[in-house]
Amino acid sequence: MEEELKxxxxxxxxxxxxxxxFKDITPLLQNGPAFKRAIxxxxxxxxxxxxxxxxxxxxxxxxxxxxxxxxxxxxxxPLRKPGKLPFxxxxxxxxxxxxxxxxEMHIDALKAGDKVLIIDDVLATGGTxxxxxxxxxxxxxxxxxxxxxxxxxxxHGRANIKGKQGDYKIFSLLKY
Amino acid sequence: MEEELKxxxxxxxxxxxxxxxFKDITPLLQNGPAFKRAIxxxxxxxxxxxxxxxxxxxxxxxxxxxxxxxxxxxxxxPLRKPGKLPFxxxxxxxxxxxxxxxxEMHIDALKAGDKVLIIDDVLATGGTxxxxxxxxxxxxxxxxxxxxxxxxxxxHGRANIKGKQGDYKIFSLLKY
Numbered sequence: 428m429e430e431e432l433k434x435x436x437x438x439x440x441x442x443x444x445x446x447x448x449f450k451d452i453t454p455l456l457q458n459g460p461a462f463k464r465a466i467x468x469x470x471x472x473x474x475x476x477x478x479x480x481x482x483x484x485x486x487x488x489x490x491x492x493x494x495x496x497x498x499x500x501x502x503x504x505p506l507r508k509p510g511k512l513p514f515x516x517x518x519x520x521x522x523x524x525x526x527x528x529x530x531e532m533h534i535d536a537l538k539a540g541d542k543v544l545i546i547d548d549v550l551a552t553g554g555t556x557x558x559x560x561x562x563x564x565x566x567x568x569x570x571x572x573x574x575x576x577x578x579x580x581x582x583h584g585r586a587n588i589k590g591k592q593g594d595y596k597i598f599s600l601l602k603y
Numbered sequence: 604m605e606e607e608l609k610x611x612x613x614x615x616x617x618x619x620x621x622x623x624x625f626k627d628i629t630p631l632l633q634n635g636p637a638f639k640r641a642i643x644x645x646x647x648x649x650x651x652x653x654x655x656x657x658x659x660x661x662x663x664x665x666x667x668x669x670x671x672x673x674x675x676x677x678x679x680x681p682l683r684k685p686g687k688l689p690f691x692x693x694x695x696x697x698x699x700x701x702x703x704x705x706x707e708m709h710i711d712a713l714k715a716g717d718k719v720l721i722i723d724d725v726l727a728t729g730g731t732x733x734x735x736x737x738x739x740x741x742x743x744x745x746x747x748x749x750x751x752x753x754x755x756x757x758x759h760g761r762a763n764i765k766g767k768q769g770d771y772k773i774f775s776l777l778k779y
Contacts, residue, residue, distance in 0.1 A: 439689040451689045453709055456679040459655070459672070466673050479635070486662040490681065493666040494673035496635065497642050503632040505666065513615040513627045533629055 428464060433601055435461050436577065450577050450603065452548060456490060465600060466494045469546075469574055472598050473499065478544045478571040480504055480537065482563060484530060484555055485511070491576050492546035501544075504536045506559055517565060521558035530555065532562040539567030550575040550599055553584035560590035572596045579603050604640060609777055611637050612753065626753050626779065628724060632666060641776060642670045645722075645750055648774050649675065654720045654747040656680055656713065658739060660706060660731055661687070667752050668722035677720075680712045682735055693741060697734035706731065708738040715743030726751040726775055729760035736766035748772045755779050 435455035442449040455461050469491070480502040483492025489505060496503035509518060509529050516531040537543065545559045556573055563570055570592060578585070578599030588595050611631035618625040631637050645667070656678040659668025665681060672679035685694060685705050692707040713719065721735045732749055739746055746768060754761070754775030764771050 437690065442689040449689045453681065453688070453690070453712065456669075456672075456681065457656075457712060459676050459678045462679055463673055463676050480633075486665060486683070486687070487681075489662060489665040490669040490679065493632075494669045496632075497639055497670035497673060500635050500639050502635045503638055503666065505629065505632065505663075507662070511662070512629070513618040513625045514613065514629070536629065536633060 428468065429601055432461055432465055436601065450549065450579070452487070452576060462494070465576060466491070466498055468600055469495055469576075469598070470498045473544060473572065473574065476542075476544065476571050478542045480541050480543045480568070481546050482506060482532075482537075482543050482559060483546045484559055487548035488546060491548050495544075495546055495574075504532065504543075506530045506532050506562060517562060519558035519561040519565075522552075522554045528555075530558050530562070532566070537563060537566040537568040541566070541568035542571045543568050544571055545573045547575050548577065550578040550584045550597070551582050553587035556584075556588060557590065560588070560595070564591045570595055572598060574598045575600070577601045577603065604644065605777055608637055608641055612777065626725065626755070628663070628752060638670070641752060642667070642674055644776055645671055645752075645774070646674045649720060649748065649750065652718075652720065652747050654718045656717050656719045656744070657722050658682060658708075658713075658719050658735060659722045660735055663724035664722060667724050671720075671722055671750075680708065680719075682706045682708050682738060693738060695734035695737040695741075698728075698730045704731075706734050706738070708742070713739060713742040713744040717742070717744035718747045719744050720747055721749045723751050724753065726754040726760045726773065727758050729763035732760075732764060733766065736764070736771070740767045746771055748774060750774045751776070753777045753779065
């Protein structure tokens with residue numbers, strides 16, 4: 428299945444900046460059965476995880492995370508760019524491949540003891556995911572797993588993933 | 604069901620600007636069974652629509668649209684803020700409640716003859732949805748329906764919805 432889905436990922440040279448090969452997942456999303464197959468494969472991977480919440484990162488992460496939360500009947504918590512969430516929020520700074528940024532989470536989004544899957548579209552350098560881990564753990568919740576549709580293994584982001592727990596289960600459906 | 608789901612929508616006064624009452628859907632999303640019930644109700648409404656594509660608008664629209672596309676086995680097409688889509692895109696300007704803006708769609712996202720449901724989180728003044736209609740119709744596709752989780756009826760956005768087709772079926776799950 429992996430090769431079949433990979434045929435629906437498009438290479439975009441020099442986006443968002445010179446020298447970067449961007450993996451465009453929109454042709455996969457535009458293929459209804461392929462989109463469903465990808466989400467079902469992620470849901471199957473997590474079927475015995477015990478997680479009760481899916482946390483996802485704006486904006487492409489919402490596409491994968493919301494479909495997965497719906498599929499698994501889990502809670503969905505959006506992490507957003509600064510100033511976008513309407514209620515009192517906590518913030519985590521992050522280093523991205525393309526510069527500095529931050530993400531925020533509603534202060535009441537998670538309860539202590541919540542078991543969380545952090546879901547995003549891509550694992551690149553790991554900066555965004557580390558900020559998400561920080562927000563989840565600061566709320567007293569635990570990270571049951573980190574799941575992405577695509578992993579850019581050549582950026583070695585997996586080795587950069589870190590937080591209080593020390594060790595994280597990382598699952599990527601499509602590896603590059 | 605409508606009243607039960609409405610209890611999970613939070614009023615945020617003066618967001619994003621003074622005098623505006625923002626309807627915060629995150630408590631509903633954070634309730635797994637409620638989120639599932641909301642998406643299932645929208646899927647049931649469109650079960651005989653004949654649409655083959657769900658088009659949704661960044662970023663909250665992705666949460667509703669992606670879950671619905673997954674649920675119905677349809678294609679998912681994201682409309683994004685300018686500069687965010689990696690491939691060649693077409694743009695539509697829009698007037699929002701809070702100022703001017705624009706959204707873009709990949710030039711190959713839709714085929715002539717595609718039957719589209721435009722799905723967003725909210726119908727406010729209708730500006731964003733009109734821009735989405737324009738992008739869909741410019742691609743030669745038809746708008747089978749417009750569906751939102753919440754409708755702010757007091758802004759009369761429904762009366763502002765317009766495009767080539769002239770008449771649109773608008774469905775909102777929760778009305779204010």
